[in-house]
Amino acid sequence: MVALSLVLVAGLTVAGCTFEFGNGPGSTGSTATTANQTTGTSGATITTQGPGNIVDEGNGLASPAQAVGAALGPSVVNIAVSGTSSEGPFGQQYEYQAEGSGVIYTADGMIITNNHMVTDNNGDPVTSIQVTITTGEVLAATIVGRDPLTDLAVVKVSAKSRLPVATFVTSQPNVGEYAVAIGSPLGYENSVTLGIVSGLGRTIEGVSGNEGVALNNLIQTDAPISPGNSGGALANASAQVIGINVAYESPVSGAVNIGFAIPSVVVTKVADEIISTGKATHAYLGVGTQTVTADLQRQFALSRSSGILVAEVTQGGPAGKAGIQQGDIIVKIDDQEMVKSSDLLVAVRDKKPGDSVQVTLDRDGATMVLTAILEERPANLN
Known part of the structure; x- marks a missing residue:
């Protein structure tokens, strides 16, 4: 039986835990594919063609993750949430706390993350959201809208200046191309891990922690993903976001580096609709x-x-x-x-x-x- 984990760090007061759920089932070298960029309905930059450049590692001392981390890192934030949650046979009230990640979608403070990141164990919205940007500034955030069907959510912060926006690419990546995950695993902010796109069109059945909804058409990657990566970026070697990290197979099942991300074509569609109307329709x-x-x-x-x-x-x-x-x-x-x-x-x-x-x-x-x-x-x- 395969165990899968939503990639957030969560706990009751001070105890950390990982949510378990369900039974689951590129190019190389220095050539480039020119990509067209458009502006989404929310003002975000969205790339509609090609996986983009593959970084030439040159003398072997550099890594694709180095350039991606430098370019995209400022657009990835740490998210800490809290609230109360009822658990146990008598419905005792506990303080709910969790940490995860988010990706800046618009310069005026719209940030994409996972629905399960801003939802407590009862499926209710959390009551407090704190966003830490790479400057170290901590900003209070509010929920703009949530979509359990895709496990996506948008939160909003008010910053003193315009925020660095990530570029999303909406075409499917190629299996075998570089994949770089950026997030806050175990609370370690702006951590960067390198792997490849291992597969496409993956399905996770019966997700708990996201109101029991199955997720499908996911990107599979072997870029190491850990608790706290929820809502963070999965990027190609051109620092374009190809997906939002959502889950990984637990090592308990014997899996090694099997993680999943929601593809950007879904992410941008849902985010634009949430920003426009407060919800996503399906x-x-x-x-x-x-x-x-x-x-x-x-x-x-x-x-x-x-x-x-x-x-x-x-x-x-x-x-x-x-x-x-x-x-x-x-x-x-x-x-x-x-x-x-x-x-x-x-x-x-x-x-x-x-x-x-x-x-x-x-x-x-x-x-x-x-x-x-x-x-x-x-x-x-x-």
Whole structure:
């Protein structure tokens, strides 16, 4: 059984602990890829092409992490939070404290971090947030908005001067390219670790500490990530942020340097929406599903050994309105093959409420194609 950890330092009063959750499943040399930069709706710099330059290590004494740390470090902050939390069989009140990281998104003080970083053990917003920038100045912060579905949040500080903004790149990185993690592991501010992008499209099932929500389409890296890296930057060798660090596989499982980051294409979209409206909206189909396997096929005499079994249909939801029934096996959403339940999450989360999708399904051996109109995901639905 694989144990995964949200990468924040947390504790009750003075005791530190790590949240455990779930059962989980580039270029080299000195050539450069020219990247186009645009300004997001919040004024942040967003790069839309290419992983950028790969640093030439020259005489072997320098590291890509050296230049990245110098360039991006000032845009990564330490975040310390506190509040009260009810735990134990009698609901005793404890002081909740945690430390993690954040990335400066706008010069006027918008900072991106993880939802679990600003949420206590009960799923409630923390009551106090203190942000330490690289000058050593400590600033009080307020929550602009949280999005449990992507485990992202935006907090706001008021600084005396404009803050150094990170550059985000929204294209997917290449597997094998350099990856540099910057954050505050165990409270050690502005720590820099070097690795590579190990994989793409990873899924973490059943995240606790983030209201039980699964995270998908994550970047996997072997850049060492530890408690306290939550909300920090994962960057390429050009000091462009490719993702926000969110979790790592616990060494208890035998894993060595397996960490995960939310890709910047998701981060910037959610952050811009939170800054604009105070929340992020997501589409949903309204089904509970289970991945079809050969064992599941034998157990329930299913007509297929692959696809996504509809175990539950939300009453009055988009799927029910489209005619999707319990026991159907979803084979495709539009042109995307559905192999496992997380494929459905990815396909739907790329859409907006009001978008229509073609659902190809198998019903007792017969193929059907139904049209579903996606709706806004209810706030109380994980």
